[in-house]
Amino acid sequence: MTPRRIACIRLPDPAPALEPGARAALSGALLAAAPRVIPVRGHPRAFWADVTGMEGHGGDAGVGRALAAAAERAGWTARVGVAGCCIAAAAATRERAVPVRVVPAGREAAYLRRRSLALIPIPADLRHSLELLGMRTCGDLAALVPAEVELRFGNEGLRAWRLAHGDDTRWPFRPAAPGIAAAEADFEPAIETSEPLRFVLGGLIGSVLGQLEGRQRIPARLRLVLRVEDAADDVREVRPARPTADARVLADLCRRAVDAEPLAGRVRGVSLVAEEEGTARADQLDAFAAPAPDPGALHSALLPVFARWGEGALSTAVHNGAHLPGEHADWAPKGSDGIAAVADARPSGEERSGEDNHVFRNTLPLCLRRLPEPLAVEVRVDAEGRPAQVDIPSHQNALPGGGIGGFPPRLWKTRAEGPERISGAWWARGTAREYWRVESPEGWLGLVYRDGPTGRWYLEGWYD
Template identity: 85%
Template sequence: MPAPQRRIACVRLTSTADPDAHSRAALAGALLTAAPRVIPVRGHPRAWWADVTGMEGHGGDAGVGRALAEAAARAGWEAHAGVAASCIAAAAATRERGVDVRVVPPGKEPAYLRRRSLAIVPMPPDLRHSLELLGLRTCGDLGALVPAEVELRFGAEGLRAWRLARGDDVRWPFRPAAPGIAAAEADFEPAIENAEPLRFVLGGLIGAVLGQLETRQRIPVRLRLVLRVEDARDDVREIRPARPTADARVLADLCRRAVDAEPLSGPVRGVSLVAEEEGTARADQLDAFTAPAPDPSALHSALLPVFARWGDGALSTAVHNGAHLPGEHAGWAARGSDGIAAVTEARPSGEERSADASVVFRNTLALCLRRLPEPLPVGVREDAEHRPAQVDIPSGQNALQNGGIGGFPPRMWKTRAEGPERISGAWWARGTAREYWRVESPEGWLGLVFRDGASGRWYLEGWYD
């Protein structure tokens, strides 16, 4: 299969004001939704190059040019777009009045440039002044000269300008792309000093990579985020979702976490996102005995609004401390979306069940003790064996606090009890001696009570769910 013909687009803002660093990053992110590679034009703060090679399936040159202009408009900037096979022709196409998108057909660059002003051709000021003194005003005027005479009189710079005026432009601002690899990249001019502008670009990078994978019916398994640091080695960070996913919101959250995980090692000149490993979408094969596992991507996507409102603490895991008392066994550590993989972890494939082995269901969490802020004094009637037979919870405390789910049992209720578990220690502090019992109401409510060894009083530590 022959390689696709090289095509490049130039996007030029019509505004006379230069966008700031954040606006430039946001605009680059918007342009990435229409083209996989975007680079600012050096020395022109209101212009960008976009690699549109091989995008015939996206509406052709005209369709891609319109998409780039519309992307700039979504970012809040009016722009003109030009598409051609060379940089000089694409840049000239953005300067046509009354036309938002101009496409130069392949091979028509010399004819198109013939009537354009020499102002679009980059050259040293003294060479430009000499050509003006000779009365050369258009690209056609310069291109009509004999190249040997141009080189003899004006040297290598003059010959280079002559070639550009005829559309013979070998410049290409993008690094060669690896064949068959889904990738997207954007450059910054000037370099960005902090990670904040990167967040404006990540969405566009992800959309461009997913679009390339979609054409092959593939989804990313592992992504590589490369930050090109000025005067230093590339800063490479890996993104691996809990399960291969094409959910852009999930990947954006993972990329953001990868950026925030470590500070930037220096000013960043560019960023690229590469699908390092690809896969296909899959679903679990369900059976009659195992609870279905939620898709990590779907769960991640559903929890993103929760994280946005309540922070990473909305999903926390217990950190064991190895203390004696139940209230000191563990603390909570915020995990955020990093903890989703553990919640949705499936059993190893091929795991066999046996009649005498306990069945471990996926996504079935162990009972969790919900402790009260302070142990609640309760009345307990003991039986002949000093086991708690009835529990009396004060009526004012007979409901879960802070909007919890469900409620405590009636004020006085008979109970089934399991225990005791006697714990003592902490002599170096105030000293503790307690006798713990797990109690169950007739309705199935599970609680944890204890008798204080010093006073003999009973307290409710919390409940299980």
């Protein structure tokens, strides 16, 4: 079993107490060097970091220097102590000569022997009694016989003797699941808004990606856990379109997961766990075919679009199988989940086979842009009953949201295709329409229909 190692990161005493936002920002910076960081309870300028099993990152000294450097990048000068127990790690931050002090494993009692007894968290009356007995250092207390200490000072005295002896069973972190890439940070005091979460998300993601990188893996699905006071954990799923190690994409998805629902209460901690892992993949491109777009690059390019227009900015057509153009298909928002389908889409020429393949390359089929509601228009027909002139009232020319823009108030058609007569839905309201496709001299293509029961004409939409 890997021996536990813990680091204490403490800002110098003259430094002011950190505000919640600054404390969260410093926690996020420290996550770049250690996977789990929490504030020291009751101390406004100190943090614990779990550095167990980090021999591959330069050992205790290397991790300690990385923690000090992370604090410095955040704008703070910190002292770091690394040891096998909390009391020794905290004591190591009191050395002014060196910024990083490592207490070797098993040497905690020897290290504490000459340290001040003021480092031991004990009740004030017990501290006063020990001072009256002339005890000034941890070694003075540790030299006593434990049975006599318990007899005279009770359980509190025996607990103080154990701490002075380096026997500290306190451990501020929950047990970590073996083999799972995870990172966590706590808030002291608990936060009431999601704003401080943004300071630590980048550190959490960087820590998880660093752990997976050592195993040549990338995340396929992440689990964001918000630990709420006096309530069950608030668990939110983060699933990229494809397994990706792009920190910007994952940060955007995590922010969306946080903003998707309001906080259930005061949050005292947050953790990010790699729920599913994917293998890093390098595809061999075909020299004779256009390569598929990279999902990570697509996601990064679409981030501003999603931020402005929401998940509906990327939609897909859903085929309903109805006869009427207005009911034939609908647009379903896909959000970031639709990026995988875009990345997998092949050029139109590859979707067809045969000798006429080249005809369809680099071309797009016409798309009917339906109006939100059919627009009533005036249509003059010729002797054969075919539309000859379409008249749109000028006050309806500018539709909401830009609409059809510079659509002319009176459109003379030069060609009409139709009629296409559609009827049905007798079990509901019943429908009987006569559809025509019309073309203007300027090349504008529109779809109009005549309603059978009323004889009125309507513009359904136009083709792009």
